[in-house]
Amino acid sequence: MKHFKTFTGVLLAASALMSVSAGAVELNIVHGAIGKDNEVLRKELDRYEEMTGNTVNIVSMPESTTDQFGQYKLWLSAKSPDIDVYRIDVIGAPQLASHFVDLTEATADIIDQFVPAAVESQTVDGKLVALPMFLGAPALYYRSDLLEKYDQPVPETWEQMTETAQIIMDGERAEGNDDMWGFVFQGAPYEGLTCDGQEWIYSYGGGRIVELDGSIAINNPEAAEALNMAKSWVGTIAPQGVLNYMEEDARGVFQSGNAVFMRNWNYAYALADGEDSPVKGKFDVTTLPVGGEGDSSAATLGGWHLAVSKYSPNPDEAIELVKFLNNFENQKERAIETSRPPTVTAVYDDPEVAEAQPFIPRWKPVVLNALPRPSAATKRKYNEVSSEFWTAVHDTLSGDGTAEQNLAKLEAKLKRLRGNGW
């Protein structure tokens, strides 16, 4: 009898061990790292690993979302089982909808906690293709110390910003700071320029690249005025090299103390306010300027969301991981450490977040009213629409044709691209 007991004991222990090893799976999550993203994600994954016994590897990607999208598309169309969870740009997931697991059922119990606009942006024909992870909305970063020194108000229109930037830049250069610039933004020909460009045009009352109903009215005087304003910055208050800047290039210039104004996403706040930052405590943020009186400020809706690949060998664990990474605690931590605006509404009203990142609660209305890119209207042709748009804007900025010419060309190209319908 005693022997029997020992025997069953050993058996039980062995089967327990086996079930653990059979249950522990290895997952791969892929995303492009900007700022502190990787660091914070790793921390959250460590907690997940401890909790579940599963392991998760981070597969890192280049910074440019345009580059990432191409790679994701290759993996997915090859039905690659290597990646379980994709962290993908707000405009990306809807274009790849057929490759992702429908999360509607798995998230039915929690989806009400999320910002409705974010959920809507990831819903394609009733299917939730990605669970919103964090939102993005850009801000105008400004050097509050310099504005004070030169007795200038926080600008409300683009024109005011231009003048202020010129005054401070000239003043600082006269004092010997030759590297000082007035304004840096994302001017490289890629998705980021589409965001900047549509903000300028919308804030001048020039409408959207493609209207919500799919019509094309981009070739208008307000849009041309906006682009002409932007063109006037290059080589004067903005360095010529801004034509090849992405997010991190702009942040590099601003954070090293060499720019008065910067247009950038929220992530830059936590970094520019970090302990090792030369501009810590010397800057603040405000909404992006408007074209003139009566115009409204525009901030492009950005954000990164988590989608589960249909070709994942462990879809259940992958869905659990996605839900874990987007739960209240993790969103709160991300908001505090990386200044990424959360997608769970309650985090905006959390007092600890408000204390650590006063920026976030103030950003709630901006994020909730952010301007989406025309990815819903143009569906699978969005990437091409965006590419035509950023080419028109980049050509204008670099002096290859006037704003009027490039907008007329853009209108013709978009109409041609649309054909019988998007």
Added chain:
Amino acid sequence: MAEPVEKSTLSQQRVMSAWVFLAPMLAVLAVVAVYPLVKTIYFGFTDASIDFPGQAQWVGFRNYLEYLDYGGGEGEYYGLLADPDWWRAVWNTLRFTFFSVLFETIFGMIIALVLNTQFFGRSLVRAAVLIPWAIPTIVSAKMWAWMMHDQFGILNDMLMKLHIISEPVAWTADPDTAMLAVLIVDIWKTTPFMALLILAGLQMVPKDMYEAAKLDGIHPVRVFRKVTLPLIMPAVLVAIVFRALDALRVFDIVYVLTPNNANTATMSVFARENLFDFDRFAYGSAASTLLFLIIALLTIGFIRATRMNLGGDR
């Protein structure tokens, strides 16, 4: 009478064994080269999308050229052959190929001539010259992208300190200098390759020819033109064909140094963009097919033309 029969059996056996030895290589070639090529050409005649390549429908030449009649005398041409972006990419590629090969040949020749003379530490210099060629293109392109950065780049810093330029130049961003930047990096990288091929040609030239010329007191420039150049010409032409083939399908340098920039986008960049970024897999396949045709035609044309010249020189 028995002899020829025996011979033919022997040669038959040889032919047989040759095929046996060649078979694995041919099979591999068919899988990795012929199959993708045929598939690409096929996709160029369909409406394939990358999400569902299995559902591709045959559409004929629509990706290349198609006239859409809107009725009432109005209409428009669609397709690659009517696409200004495509022709711009073709033009960019040809421009890049012409200038990069031209300068790489000239600089490669100069380096080869120097390395062909006897001097102390020659083997060390030979090895050192090869370094740019040894670095992977993607690495050197990224390295140069940092060196050419307008704010933090060492290139601007050096030129400013030497008072050659008064303010930083945005090498990769400015449309006037973007192609120049790409050319600089490519010439820096590939000149050693040309130098090596030309050096190989130079070492084949018999030394006594130079001694004879020296005794006759002929000017070195004349010796170079009349003796060296004709003798190394075959090697140089082979090097140029190799290099031009490479330059015509250039992708990595352009993609890393000036991404998404219409001023430098080459045919390969255009094809990739349509294949993967845009939802136009068939269109990109058609572009790849044209790229293949253009390279084939240019190479055949170049080989024919230079053969005629070689015959004339003799």
